[in-house]
Amino acid sequence: MAASPSPPSTAPIDPVLRNTLRYTLSAKEYKTLHEYLISRSPQTVRRKAPQPARYNAIVQSKDEFNAAAIRASLRVFIATQTGLTIWDLITSSLFARGKAQKRRVKTAVFRSPNFRLSLSLSLILLLHRILYRFFSRLRVNLLTKDAAPFRRRNPRISKSLTSHLTPAVGASLAGLALGVYPADQLRVTVAIYFATRAAEFTYNALENNGWFRRKPFWVGSWMLMPFATGQLLHAFVFDRDCFPKAYGDFILNHTPNYVQRRPDSYPAKLSWPSHDTIVDSLAEISRLKWPPFVSPILFPNNPSPLPATLTPISPVASPAHPSLTSLSCALLHPNSPSCLATYLTFYLRAFPPMAKFFALFFSLLSLPRYKSFFVEPIHELKSLAIRTLRMSAFLSKWFFRAIFPFLRLPPNAYPNLANTDSEIIKASAIGTAWGSICFFTHYFPRTSLPQARWFWGGFAAGLWALLERKNGRGNFLYSARMSIDSFWKVGKKRGWWKGFRGGDVWVFVLGLGVLNAVYEVDKEAIRGGGVRIGVGWLRGEELFKKKDHTLPEGGEATKKEQ
Structure with a gap:
């Protein structure tokens, strides 16, 4: 049974x-x-x-909103803490194989960065929801007839508290909970990210309201790229401690033509300059106002072929081609007397490694769609090839299609091609930045812009962004964020300005407030459904009762009082 x-x-x-x-x-x-x-x-x-x-x-219960807010914050805390713990296990076991293990200092749970980050994020969510609801209800109550005497006695305060932006701006005070997390690079990165995203969405809102109707077609976010790459290149040479390390490693590892590697046949007992030494020597060459190169091959009796501060690069520069006349050229391409040939060779040598890497990368991304390869194998292989080549080459999509017409596909066949613009711009900018050194050396006097030419060389490298001005806003803003972070650190290092304690937290609060205000005024200005959903979830809109947004029974304030 x-x-x-x-x-x-x-x-x-x-x-x-x-x-x-x-x-x-x-x-x-x-x-x-x-x-x-x-x-x-x-x-x-x-x-x-x-x-x-x-x-x-x-x-x-009578108040489900608070219970839901606590539930959401607890889940954020648990998910973040679990994710960070798993990530620590992965990095300590898999990524650290074959490397010297750093001795870990045991800290209390409440002082560990992972715990404090999880606590900070959960508190931001909880406080944001509670504050948004509090200011919304306060605004509703102050707009009733019963609150008319208060509005007459305190007109300025009433005007501030009854504004439709008050709940949005007041809720941003929850961003102060970011201060729970220790002050380090992650906190600065989060603050800069929210500030730049808020500026981006503000621009979108103004654009939607017709502020830029007569804007020329070529004006756009791509114009951030020249200034960002100019500042980053200058910091890379003169203030590398203020430069993103991952980006610096990418530059050095993808410029074999300009940053000379140790030859296999070079004696092991002799020293060879490291990548950092070569870059530091370029900075010293700039300070010495680009001295000429006197080849030891032509003048073997010269007691000091190199300045005293540049002796570490002697293994690279001393055997350089005798026809080279600039010390920077002797350091960057000692085996080639032609700057143009070196510039063109850079592209030819940089393309194959990138193509191999991105072929494997996009093949892995295509695994979830393996069934489509059986249905349309030729079409899928063409799409994979065009994505790989686009990521590796330095060509715009129009020129690319002209060269490879047999790979021409409809736009909906490769919807993710816009995401490849970052690598195209990076590779093109790297080649142009290195090539600009030779350009300035040949066509400018030695004393003309001895150090500023690094900025202008990076500026010229960033002009590649013009080719992808329609699809590359995210990449341009990412570079701008790196530049802002680097520029701030350079300014502190050189004494141009001084930061104050918790300044990054206040920048985060300001960015969160502007983001909330834009969301309140024009949701469509926040482009990207995921971001809009995230802001709504941060407010708890799925639980925020409609009656909380309207005036309660008991009458309305007159238009004059409002």
Whole structure:
């Protein structure tokens, strides 16, 4: 005989357990859990577990908003803490193989960066939801007839508190919880990210309102790229400690023509300048106002062929081609007397490694769509080839199609090609930046812009962004964020300005406030459905009652009072 369903549990619930359940699962979530898991569990579990109707009666409260806010913040804390713990295990076990292990200093749980980051994010969410609801209700109450005397006595305060932007701006004070996390690079990065995104969405809102109707077609976010690459190249040479290390490693590892590697036949007992030494020597050459190169091959009796501060690069520069006349050229391409030939060879040598890497990368990304390869193998292979070549080459999409017409596909065949613009611009900018050194050396006097030419060389390298001005805004803003971070550090290092404690937290609060204000005024200005959903989730709009946004019963304030 079939087992009869177990009767629902009617035992009284302990208040502590009731609050624990309320802040753990909502009634809707418990109903789903009961339907798919508890109802299929052993009978002893089903007998003890309350039915969905009983659970709904247990957790029901007059204020579901606060319970939902606490539930969401607890889940953010648990998810973040779990993710960071797993990441630490991966980096310590897999990525650290074959490397010297750094001795870890044991710290208390409450002082660990992972715990404080998880706590900071969960507090930001909780406080943002609570503050947004508080200021919304305060605004509603101040707009009633009963609050008219207060509005007359305090016109300025009333005007501020009854503005439709007050809840959005007031909720941004939750960003102060970012200060729970220790002050380091991550906090600065988050602050800069929110500030730049807020500026981007503000521009979108102004554009939607017709502020830039007569804007020339060539004006856009791509114009950030020349200034960003100019500043980054200058910092890379003169203030490398203020330069993003990952970006610096990418530049040095993808410029074999300009940054000379140690030859295999070079004696092991002799020293060879490292990449950092070569870059530091370029900075010293700039300070010496680009001295000429006197070849030791032509003048072997010269006691000092190199300045005293540049002796570490002697293994590279001394055997350079005798026809070279500039010390910078002797350091960058000692085996080639032609700067133009070196510039062109850079592209030829940089292309194959990038093509191999991105072929493997896009092949892995295509694995979830492996069935399409069986349905249309030729079409999918063409799409894979064009994505790989686009990522590796330094060509715009129009020129690329002209050279490879047999790979021409409809636009919907490769919707992710816009995401490849970053690598195209990076590779093109790297080649142009190195080539600009030779250009300035040949066509400018030695004393003309001895150090500033690095900025202008990077500026010229950033002009490659013009080719992708329509699709590369995200990449341009990413470079701008790196440049802002680097420029701020350079200014602090050189004493141009001084930061104050918690300044990055206030920048984050300001960016969050502007982001909330733009969302309140024009949601469409926040382009990207994921970002809009994220801002709405941060406010708790899925639980924010509609009556909280409207005036309560009891009358409205007159237009004059508002």
